[in-house]
Amino acid sequence: MCTLEKRGDLFLLTLTGDDEHRFHPDTISSVLSLLEQAKSQSTRGSVLITTAHGKFFSNGFDLAWAQAAGSQTGAVNRMHQMVESFKPVIAALIDLPMPTIAALNGHAAASGLMFALSHDYVFMRNDRGVLYMSEVDLGLPLPDYFAAMFAAKIGTSIAKRELLLSGKKIKGEEAVALGIVDSAAHDSVEGVVEATVSLGESLAAKKWNGEVYASIRKSLYPGLCTMLSLTAKIAASP
Amino acid sequence: MCTLEKRGQLFLLKLTGDGEHRLNPTLLDSITSAITQIRSDPSSSQSVLITTSDGKFFSNGYDLALAESNPSLRPVMDSKLRSLVADLISLPMPTIAAVTGHASAAGFVLAMSHDYVLMRGDRGFLYMSELDIELVIPPWFAAMIRMKIGSPAARRDVMLTAEKVTAERGLEMGIVDSSYGSAAETVEGAVKLGEELVRRGVDGHVYGGMREALLKQVLHTIGSNESVSNRMRNSGSKL
Numbered sequence: 001m002c003t004l005e006k007r008g009d010l011f012l013l014t015l016t017g018d019d020e021h022r023f024h025p026d027t028i029s030s031v032l033s034l035l036e037q038a039k040s041q042s043t044r045g046s047v048l049i050t051t052a053h054g055k056f057f058s059n060g061f062d063l064a065w066a067q068a069a070g071s072q073t074g075a076v077n078r079m080h081q082m083v084e085s086f087k088p089v090i091a092a093l094i095d096l097p098m099p100t101i102a103a104l105n106g107h108a109a110a111s112g113l114m115f116a117l118s119h120d121y122v123f124m125r126n127d128r129g130v131l132y133m134s135e136v137d138l139g140l141p142l143p144d145y146f147a148a149m150f151a152a153k154i155g156t157s158i159a160k161r162e163l164l165l166s167g168k169k170i171k172g173e174e175a176v177a178l179g180i181v182d183s184a185a186h187d188s189v190e191g192v193v194e195a196t197v198s199l200g201e202s203l204a205a206k207k208w209n210g211e212v213y214a215s216i217r218k219s220l221y222p223g224l225c226t227m228l229s230l231t232a233k234i235a236a237s238p
Numbered sequence: 239m240c241t242l243e244k245r246g247q248l249f250l251l252k253l254t255g256d257g258e259h260r261l262n263p264t265l266l267d268s269i270t271s272a273i274t275q276i277r278s279d280p281s282s283s284q285s286v287l288i289t290t291s292d293g294k295f296f297s298n299g300y301d302l303a304l305a306e307s308n309p310s311l312r313p314v315m316d317s318k319l320r321s322l323v324a325d326l327i328s329l330p331m332p333t334i335a336a337v338t339g340h341a342s343a344a345g346f347v348l349a350m351s352h353d354y355v356l357m358r359g360d361r362g363f364l365y366m367s368e369l370d371i372e373l374v375i376p377p378w379f380a381a382m383i384r385m386k387i388g389s390p391a392a393r394r395d396v397m398l399t400a401e402k403v404t405a406e407r408g409l410e411m412g413i414v415d416s417s418y419g420s421a422a423e424t425v426e427g428a429v430k431l432g433e434e435l436v437r438r439g440v441d442g443h444v445y446g447g448m449r450e451a452l453l454k455q456v457l458h459t460i461g462s463n464e465s466v467s468n469r470m471r472n473s474g475s476k477l
Contacts, residue, residue, distance in 0.1 A: 099398075120394060120398060152390065153390050154390065155388060155389045155390050155391075179389055179390070179391060182391060203399075206370075208369055208370075209372045212368075212369060212372050212373070212374060213369060213398070215374045215375075216368065216369055216374060216375050216397055216398055217398055219374070219375050219376075219377055219379075219380040219397070220380060220384075220393060220394065220397055220398065222377065222380070
């Protein structure tokens with residue numbers, strides 16, 4: 001389902017298997033526990049890189065599991081359960097005391113894209129994979145903390161509209177042009193992972209204090225932090 | 239500490255001496271009293287402020303050594319800079335920072351508190367140093383950065399990688415309006431821009447009111463602290 005590996009300073013979180021890596025209560029809880037593990041083992045210079053196997057980074061929540069509830073009410077409840085239990089995963093990433101990098105091997109949709117955007121840096125492939133907020137096409141409302149993430153991380157009205165209202169499937173080059181991802185320079189998974197490892201190592205070399213790093217990250221996104229019930233630990237400077 | 243000169247309708251505020259122009263209580267008081275002097279000038283609403291400095295530094299931030307030796311001065315420096323920035327935000331005239339040297343942390347914020355940032359391209363950088371020196375960034379600094387830097391990636395680069403932003407990068411990020419070959423040329427550029435703004439004949443009070451409206455969110459974050467001086471609460475559009 002998912003693994004956490006340590007390579008020197010780098011923590012590598014991988015969503016394993018060739019499936020769509022849909023977020024389901026079990027996967028959500030596994031990812032959360034691995035993030036907690038990374039946090040508890042973090043030291044100066046730690047960096048997290050998140051990636052996945054196969055064609056998908058993540059295709060969002062497990063809608064089939066929601067439907068399998070057997071009734072309209074049951075499906076709605078299961079959706080609600082996933083939305084609520086996913087919030088701590090996002091909060092854990094925003095609170096993580098180390099730089100975070102998402103290495104997108106493939107498609108990132110809905111909560112899968114949300115997961116990617118929760119990282120400080122997002123790299124994707126040039127040749128394959130799209131970013132897609134499917135909610136508008138599926139007739140699903142956007143959770144408030146999702147909207148807060150987009151407001152925080154995506155700079156232009158046009159980019160926000162393309163993603164959220166147009167339901168556009170955005171490829172690498174356009175994602176860079178819209179300022180959604182940091183890089184789409186590589187034509188293979190290996191290329192993307194290598195580039196993120198290289199960035200990770202250069203960030204690790206700074207030996208930053210993880211608590212300070214997380215605090216500064218939170219002060220970058222105050223609106224999002226409010227939604228996630230994260231308070232920045234602030235001491236007045238100087 | 240700092241000098242104030244008037245050249246026609248231009249006020250030239252200069253942080254003097256070859257030091258780091260650390261924003262300690264004395265320097266902050268000195269700059270604040272220069273701003274007070276500017277406000278009380280009868281022709282202030284048809285004027286322009288240019289802030290610059292001598293030497294290698296615009297300002298290297300708060301006086302951290304002083305804060306180490308006397309921790310009770312930390313909130314004092316914070317409070318004085320908040321007041322000063324609120325003062326600059328409500329100032330009834332366009333403001334130009336002619337950045338002729340390094341501007342770090344609180345010094346970077348001071349530069350950004352001006353409407354225009356002109357910078358030398360040959361040397362020097364803007365630097366939110368906090369991450370590198372293990373200090374958190376105050377929410378009101380972050381609010382200024384969110385206001386003045388448009389792209390989320392650029393904000394992240396400034397705050398979360400502690401990038402040393404050269405004039406060229408500053409132009410890309412939209413923090414810097416124009417860059418020049420040397421310190422002298424930067425000041426010259428500021429004077430030229432200042433004269434152009436004076437020629438436009440904008441009513442300073444209207445201008446100041448508009449700036450406050452634009453920077454409302456920043457003012458709000460600055461003011462969320464009871465130790466901010468009354469000057470901020472009393473400032474406001476003259477309309």
